[in-house]
Amino acid sequence: MPHFLIRSLPDLDAVSRYIENEPYQHAGAYRSHQVWHFDDVLGRTMGDTVHRADRVRYFVLVAEDHAAPASPKHAEHSWSTAEGLVVFGQLRAPHTGSPRGVALAAQVPSRRHLDVVLEQTIGAPAAGDDLEVIDWDFSGRR
Template sequence: MGDYFFYCRDRDGSAELRDRLVEEHWAFMDRFADQMIARGPTLTADGETATGSVHIVDLPDPETVTTFGYGEPNYLAGIYRSVVIRRFVDLLGRTMWDFPGSRDEAGGRYLVLAHARPLIDWPGAALAEPDLDRQRLIAFGRLLSEDGEDWEGTAVIGEFADPETVRDLFAATGAYERIEVHPWTFGGRR
């Protein structure tokens, strides 16, 4: 059916429960390992505590999308306060496991979630995408409504020396109503 972007935001005070359920979460995600494009938690500014989970995955049908979003152990246990599900148009063409990594030590890894202004026609979304160094990107894509008719924004996971500069690049296009920047790290079994 296609690629989907999931961003599940944690409830305040759920870190201990999240830690207890990590094996159940990984076992659930193992079922989708071959379809995964990227995965990993967003983090507090100090990088110590998860604030949410990002998954970009190719799923075959609406039932599987629902199962992935709402049958996941963290969701069922009440860890997430919200779940965002969007169709994802991959603009990078590789998975996070193909990411070459940067050659310098400056910066960190971030999720940039740019929410489109209402009523912007998505075929014109390419004009809203700033020119980013693709060698530093882990995932990059357009976010669409469930039916694929409406452009709802852009999601980028990458290594950035200064995440505020990336926010400013997106803001300069004028196409985004709100731009979030979250520290992020690779997910999966460790």
């Protein structure tokens, strides 16, 4: 089962130590890890978002071969959390800095609304091999 964390750590050694000391890692819950640098475009964290019981939450990974922008389309738009976008950022390879895709979290009324958010941010609906859409909660996957 995938587990996603967006953490601010000083360097790759700190990331390795974090992974090694993670309780689920010790319990054998993970076979492998993928680490990316995350360029936070919106300037806020998941903690800045009010958790709404009337909204469905999704975490979306856009694969590296998708022509994903480095920032949401319509960058002049403020992207308030009321519109559903919780976090948005470019993923880059930690050693080379090369683009690897985009990650975003959204809190929206329905999957149809997620498609609207995706169209407005990356210009693509939530379908296809280059998008992974995960039912998600602020404490992890549902």
